[in-house]
Amino acid sequence: MLKEGLLPEILKIVQECGDIMLSATDIERKTHQKEGKGNFVTDYDSRVQKALKARLLNLVPGAAFLGEEDQMDHTDISKGYAFIVDPIDGTANFIRGYNASCVSVALAKDGYPVLGVVYNPYQKEIYYAEKGKGAYMNGQRIYASERSLEEGVVLFGVAPYNKELMQKSFETAYRYVSCAEDLRRSGSAAIDLCMVASGKAEFFFEMVLSPWDYAAGALLVEEAGGFTSDLEGRPLTYDRKQTVTARAPKVELLKL
DSSP: OOOTTHHHHHHHHHHHHHHHHHTOOSTGGGEEEOSSTTOEEEHHHHHHHHHHHHHHHHHSTTOEEEEGGGOOTTOOOSSSEEEEEEEEEOHHHHHHTOOOOEEEEEEEETTEEEEEEEEETTTTEEEEEETTSOEEETTEEEOOOOOOGGGOEEEEOOOTTOGGGHHHHHHHHHHHHHHSSEEEOOSOHHHHHHHHHTTSOSEEEEEEEOHHHHHHHHHHHHHTTOEEEOTTSOOOOSSSOEEEEEEOTTOOOOOO
C-alpha cells in the first residue's frame, strides 16, 4: 500500500529538481555524446536523476527504478511498484537554452502508470494525475480538447536517434496535418503529451519513444479524457520502446 499524501511529496521533489535545471550554467561544456547521432546527456541530466532516484525510492522503499541515464536492461517493472523517470526530457532544447524541457516522473504498479508528474520549470507549469482521479495543471483540472482533427493542431516528434524512421515520420505528419489546422514540434514528447492532456493540441505521435518519455504524459492524457495507443490503435505498454500516439476524444487514427 502506498502511504497517504504521496503525490504532494513527489510534486515537491520534482519541482526542486526543476530548480536544478533553472540554475544550470555552462551547459554545453558539461555535455557528453551518447550512442546515436544527436543523442546527448548533460551533467545536469545525471544530477537530476541521482536526486530523483534517492528521494523517490525513500518515499516508496522497494520500488524498482527505470531512469533514462542509468537504465539497466534487466530492470523489471511488471510486478509491484516502479518509478519510470526522465530527468530532463528535451535535452537538446536544454543545451541550447530553448526553454522547452521538463522533468517527467511516473509511478507504475504491475507495469502500468498510476501516478504521473511532468514539470516544465521555465513556464512554472506542473502537470499531475493519479489513476482514476483526473488530471491537473497547477491545481486546476484539465481536459482533452473537444475539437476534431479538422479543427486541430498536430504535434509530432521525428525519432531523431532513429534516422531510418525520419522519412516515415514526416510522411505521417503530412497525412495528419493535411486533415488538420496546423502543426507543431516542441522537441519534448512529455511536454507534447501535456499539450494534448490540457486541450492545447488534438493529436501527437512519435515513431519510437522509450517508456520514460511517455509514461507520465500518457497517464495525464488518459485522465484528462483523451486516448493513447500506438499508430495502429493497440494499447501502450511500458516495458519497451514503441510508437506512441495521444489524441482528443473526437480524433480518429488515420489508416496509413
